[in-house]
Amino acid sequence: MITVLAEKPSVARELAALLGATDKKNGYLEGNGYTITWALGHLVSLALPEAYGCSGFHRDALPILPKPFRLAEKNGTASKSNDARSRQLTVIKKLFDKCSSIIVATDAGREGELIFRYIYDYLKCRKPFRRLWISSLTESALQKGFKNLSDGGHFDTLYYAARARSHADWLVGINATQALTLAAGYGIYSLGRVQTPTLALVCQRFLEHCNFSVSKYWTIALTHSKGFREFVSHGENTWEVSADAEQAFESVSRRKVATVTSVTTKKETEPAPLLFDLTGLQKAANARYGLSAAETLEIAQRLYEQKFITYPRTGSKYITEDLWPEIPGLLRGLTAHQDFQQPVKTLKFSELNRHIVNAARVTDHHGLLVTGRLPTALTAQENLVYQLIALRLVEAVAPSCVREVTTILLQVRHYTFTATSSQVLEPGWRAARSDFSDSVTTDLLPEMREGDEIPIKEVQLVEKETRPPQLYTEASLLGAMESAGNILEEADLKEAIQAKGLGTPATRAGIIETLFQRGYMERKGKALQPTDKGLTVYEIVRDKKIASVAMTAAWEHRLSCIEEGSYSAERFEKEIEKYTAVITEELLSVTGIREEIPELTCPKCTAHTLEVNENLLRCTDARCGWMQWRRVCGVQLVAREVENLIVNKSTSLLKGLRSKSGKTFAARLVVNEKAEVVFDFS
Incomplete structure (x- = not known):
């Protein structure tokens, strides 16, 4: 008997149907020589400090550095017989004990590998196992996956990286949270490896926005008339003193013509976008429809489990060469959907753009694709997310958009003015969009040559104000987390975090939701603002190692090396232990962060505080x-x-x-x- 372990019941049912295991049992399906069961996500995780004799928060116990780490059932103990997780773990143990071998069918990635390995180690199982590695739940993808099962040992380095990340997050999260909470003497102050630098991004932007000093400045705009056509040119000079602006305005106003000093026309090519990775999809869904990152991930997961899209928790925007022959079929399949008939008609199938093919840029999974299964009976939000993914596929294989941009420089006295126009010559990938507003042809300029004198119909003194940096939305915060490495100077770390960012595509939504749940951040419309508590925490940690983007970059670099087999997980964990000791000492020394709330009287009895x-x-x-x-x-x-x-x-x-x-x-x-x-x- 072979036991197959999936991550969720819905996936287990798909696998069971393929393998012919149709006999439903309590917590699993059986038949045709297989038992198929599921893990309900993380059934086993690292044990809490109580398992090491550290109950409560005590300065003398910090830092807590388990040697070795212990595993425990997540969200409870085995004594909770009514707990669904505990019951399911019991089912898995029974099946593992009696099977001859195991097929690992948890999600094909770092976290999916960790889910299985923690269960496997916790149950002290020693049965041989093989790995199912797929990016889609379609029947053809599953059949191909089962024909190409890999030996479980092939993914050992993936597991070592996942385990090292898990240990590091535990060490930092537990010790930093306890240290700051003890120093505060009031409430719980949660800190974390990725949570804290993400909070720092939000707080820093909020303070820059609030402390921004708005200042006025002035420019001059000219309205011209030539050949019965009006157009506007804008001055390149700006003035911060109104008197200087007025003087320039009066000087320009005395002239009736502007002299053309330069006429430049050039073609500009705008490449088609790449496929969505998860972060890109979350950014687009938030910007266009106001969906949170967590909502988008949840919707995408449902679409995946219904076989409408490929695996959503991907960090790649590319596909491998072997997938390219399937793309035309996917596109033709979309024409059966009314919303995509016109976009697909804009494509020339003999000239599809191959820039999404790059095996070197495909990580655990390729970029997001639709499958050959057309959706039915979707909710309104599911339909919106599906349409984003489908339309992006059409755009990604279309040619570049080509514009002709004309720039004209005009001179009035010693002041330079600029007029521009843009004409779309080849719409390319933008033709797939029903909303073409951001690429339409602007009003064309009249024909002009160098040396022409163009009449000035009106001179305007334009008053403007400097603008503060915009508060983060979830879309822009996801972008900042993704590109956090741009602020680093170290080349190797910058390259590492550009590939990984703060968190991973699969975890960023959870990190943002954690900041809401901790009361550190709140939504104001689409904008994200820190709460008083969030700002308090930021002021404490802003100059400390735990808020450092560089730290996260270094960790992600090391974890990537562990996954590749070029760095030792044991060495990494020793480094993290030393780091944990440093941040614990830093945070224990913090003073003066008590929340300031005056004594309040009970509104009901009005007699007690x-x-x-x-x-x-x-x-x-x-x-x-x-x-x-x-x-x-x-x-x-x-x-x-x-x-x-x-x-x-x-x-x-x-x-x-x-x-x-x-x-x-x-x-x-x-x-x-x-x-x-x-x-x-x-």
């Missing part, structure tokens, strides 16, 4: 029983809003609240006459 902690407000008199959670519909009540609610009986307008259905709304929290906290939508 409130106990206020990170999670709730509660009357100190147990007989009164009044309490209020600080996290409401996904939004954490910061200190000033807690004070507003109790003292003024109303918070300010809270934006980004989320209903149970996932819809966002805005409202105030108010304390009514019965001392109940309710929403006010007025």
Whole structure:
């Protein structure tokens, strides 16, 4: 009997149908010499500090450096017989014990490998195993995968890298969180390897935005008329002093013509985009439709499990040579979908663009593709995400967009003015878009030659203001996480993090959601803003190693080398232990971060004070029983809003609240006459 371990029940059912294991059992399927079961994600993880005799937070116990690390059931212990995870782990153990060998069918990547290996090691299993490595759940992909199973040992270095990452995250997360929490003496201050530098990005941008000093400056614009056609030229000079601008304006206004000093016409080629990787898809879905990174990942995962798209947790935008012959068939298949008939018609199948073919740039999985299975009965959001992926495929294999750009320089006294126009000669990949607004032909300029004198119809003094850096949206934050290596000077580290970034495509959505859950960050419309608590943490760690992008870059570089087999996992973990000791000492020395909330009176009994902690407000008199959670519909009540609610009986307008259905709304929290906290939508 061969046991196949999938990551989710839905995938297990697909595998069972292919292998002929149709007999349903409790927690698995059986038949044709196979038992197919599933892991429910991470069933086993690294044990908590209590497993090493470190219960509670104690300075003397830090840093906690397990030797060796222990594994434990995730979210509970085996004594919780009613826990679904524990029951499923028992099923897996039973099947592992009686099978002759194992086929690993967890997701083909670093985390999927870790999920299996932790279960395998925790159950002390020694059965031989082989690996199913696929990028699609279509029948043809599964059949090909099962015909080409790889020996499990071939993926040892992938596992070593995954385990090293897991150990490092535990060491930093546990020790840094406990150290800062102990130093604060109040609440829980969660820190993490990727979470903390990501918070630093958000806070730094927010402070730059808030502290930005807006200043005025002036430019001059000219309106011209030639051959019954008007056009505008813009001055290249700017003035920060209004008197200087006025003087220039008066000087230019005295002239009635501008002299053409240069006419340049050139073709500009805009290459077709590459395929989406997960981060690119999340950025596009957030920018266009306001979907969060977590929502997009969840939707993409559903589309994958329904066989409509290939594996979504990919970090690549390319495909391998062997996949190229399948592309025309996928494109023709899209024509059966009404929304894609016109985009596909813009393609010349004999001249498809091969720039997405690059085996050297394909990591665990190729770029996102649709499959030959056309979607049916999708939800509105699923349809939006599917259309993004399908349209990107059409765009990616189309030719470049070619424009003709004309630039004319005009001279008035000693001031230079510029007029430009753009004409699309070959729409190329942009022809696939129904919205062609960002590439339409601009108003063409009248024909001009060097030395021509062009009449000036109007002179305008234009007042402008400098703009602060824009607050991050989820789309731009994902981009910043992806390209964080740009700020590094070390060439080898910069190259490493450009490939990896802060986190991985599969984990970035979870990192962003963690910042919301910790109460460090909140949504204001599409913009992301740190809370008071988030800013407090940032001010503490901003100059410390744990907030360093360079640190993350160094780690990702090492992890990549471990995966390639060119660096020792043991050496890496020794380096991390030394680093953990340094940051623990740094954070234990922090002082003065207590949250400033004045003493508040219970709104119900009005006789006793409130106990206020990170999670709730509660009357100190147990007989009164009044309490209020600080996290409401996904939004954490910061200190000033807690004070507003109790003292003024109303918070300010809270934006980004989320209903149970996932819809966002805005409202105030108010304390009514019965001392109940309710929403006010007025």
